[in-house]
Amino acid sequence: MAINTEKxxxxxxxxxxxxxxxxxLLAFVASALKPAIKExxxxxxxxxxxxxxxxxxxxxxxxxxFIPTDKVEEAFAKHIKEQWVIQGGQITKDDTEAYLIDxxxxxxxxxxxxxxxxxxxxxxxxxxxxYIIPMLGNGLWDAIWGYMxxxxxxxxxxxxxxxKAETPGLGANIKQRYFMDDFIGESIRKDNSYYxxxxxxxxxxxxxxxxxxxxxxxxxxxTITGDGLAAMVKATVRRYAPYLEQIRTEN
Amino acid sequence: MGLLTKKDQALIxxxxxxxxxxxxxxxxxxxxxxxxxxxxxxxxxxISVLFVLGVGNVVISLIRNIIPSxxxxxxxxxxxxxxxxxxDQVLKAFAYELSKTLAVFVGLIITNCIIMGxxxxxxxxxxxxxxxxxxxxNSLGYAxxxxxxGFFRELLGSGTLLGFQVLGDPVxxxxxxxxxxxxxxxxVLSPMALIVVGIIIWVQRSRNKDLIED
Numbered sequence: 001m002a003i004n005t006e007k008x009x010x011x012x013x014x015x016x017x018x019x020x021x022x023x024x025l026l027a028f029v030a031s032a033l034k035p036a037i038k039e040x041x042x043x044x045x046x047x048x049x050x051x052x053x054x055x056x057x058x059x060x061x062x063x064x065x066f067i068p069t070d071k072v073e074e075a076f077a078k079h080i081k082e083q084w085v086i087q088g089g090q091i092t093k094d095d096t097e098a099y100l101i102d103x104x105x106x107x108x109x110x111x112x113x114x115x116x117x118x119x120x121x122x123x124x125x126x127x128x129x130x131y132i133i134p135m136l137g138n139g140l141w142d143a144i145w146g147y148m149x150x151x152x153x154x155x156x157x158x159x160x161x162x163x164k165a166e167t168p169g170l171g172a173n174i175k176q177r178y179f180m181d182d183f184i185g186e187s188i189r190k191d192n193s194y195y196x197x198x199x200x201x202x203x204x205x206x207x208x209x210x211x212x213x214x215x216x217x218x219x220x221x222x223t224i225t226g227d228g229l230a231a232m233v234k235a236t237v238r239r240y241a242p243y244l245e246q247i248r249t250e251n
Numbered sequence: 252m253g254l255l256t257k258k259d260q261a262l263i264x265x266x267x268x269x270x271x272x273x274x275x276x277x278x279x280x281x282x283x284x285x286x287x288x289x290x291x292x293x294x295x296x297x298i299s300v301l302f303v304l305g306v307g308n309v310v311i312s313l314i315r316n317i318i319p320s321x322x323x324x325x326x327x328x329x330x331x332x333x334x335x336x337x338x339d340q341v342l343k344a345f346a347y348e349l350s351k352t353l354a355v356f357v358g359l360i361i362t363n364c365i366i367m368g369x370x371x372x373x374x375x376x377x378x379x380x381x382x383x384x385x386x387x388x389n390s391l392g393y394a395x396x397x398x399x400x401g402f403f404r405e406l407l408g409s410g411t412l413l414g415f416q417v418l419g420d421p422v423x424x425x426x427x428x429x430x431x432x433x434x435x436x437x438x439v440l441s442p443m444a445l446i447v448v449g450i451i452i453w454v455q456r457s458r459n460k461d462l463i464e465d
Contacts, residue, residue, distance in 0.1 A: 036344035169288025
């Protein structure tokens with residue numbers, strides 16, 4: 001080839017062209033796929049919220065089976081009766097898109113002193129009422145999040161956890177059934193105050209029969225993820241405590 | 252064979268054993284330690300690297316004559332990063348479940364030394380077809396080790412394979428657990444991956460004396 005690839009000017013031009021080509025390619029791909037990705041994320045949130053309140057297609061004891069994406073919108077409309085937004089002590093109960101609230105933005109808002117929007121969902125299944133609280137926290141590598149549903153007595157009815165980048169086989173196991181199912185039946189109250197649930201290495205209760213100790217068994221090799229998860233649950237419970245107390249004492 | 256000449260076959264087969272990227276060249280160790288606690292993750296990572304290295308090698312090989320050598324490493328990084336991001340976006344749009352499984356690996360693929368190593372050592376000096384075969388061969392060699400390590404770590408560490416409890420239920424004490432067998436929790440931690448890789452290297456070198464360095 002006749003071009004002298006060693007020249008500085010060539011190097012600069014090559015780099016510039018490469019950046020333009022790659023940049024526009026990525027921008028094109030991102031904007032072309034954005035609607036599809038957004039839709040997928042919306043369905044996922046609906047699936048997760050429904051999962052936490054026990055609306056799922058689990059058939060065995062081992063795997064997590066959501067309501068399929070083509071049916072989830074219908075199921076969500078059927079089971080989620082109210083979507084609350086709590087902001088600065090005021091509860092708005094007729095929101096329809098509270099489940100799309102970005103918790104990360106609300107966290108930043110709280111840090112900067114603005115009143116954050118706290119979403120809370122009221123679900124109904126087989127005549128029972130569930131209060132579903134979204135959570136966001138930090139694992140070992142990146143964000144972890146989840147949903148927790150409680151009944152009026154503040155006993156956990158179901159949880160769903162997910163993570164962005166926890167280690168496969170270790171911290172990533174927070175989204176496994178054997179970990180999540182342990183939370184069911186635990187109370188988030190302890191000694192008449194709102195406490196949350198600890199992820200404990202000394203619980204010594206692998207089948208989790210002890211439901212009054214506010215503890216579930218930790219995962220092997222995932223101490224920091226587990227601690228982060230417990231911190232997330234407790235912080236969320238603290239933040240929602242006044243409103244949960246209203247719900248509890250309503251009847 | 253019509254499709255592949257002897258040399259082409261060697262490009263694919265050598266990295267599987269005597270020139271394995273992990274056990275002989277000692278590249279890509281970081282990801283081999285990080286994700287082999289379970290078999291499924293090892294397989295997924297193997298397939299991801301297969302795709303990125305196969306396509307990346309071809310791209311680099313096609314533009315090898317116009318890349319300025321001063322910035323070739325940067326160019327290689329850009330190619331890998333672009334490929335990985337495009338794959339990630341496409342999966343998010345059309346196979347959302349799968350993309351969630353892969354999320355952890357995206358960053359690990361970009362930093363995988365095997366990929367940069369093959370670009371630098373092979374694709375920059377060879378044609379697209381040969382580079383493609385080299386990419387496939389090396390990523391298969393990588394995947395084989397990952398799968399072996401993942402197999403033993405998941406089996407001995409958690410008593411499962413691909414999530415199925417093959418040794419019985421440790422809580423209900425059935426199968427092997429009824430005889431007093433316990434899972435070795437140490438196997439799920441990263442240091443054990445290094446030890447398993449070490450054992451593979453040991454076995455491999457004691458079977459083939461040519462591989463032993465003085």
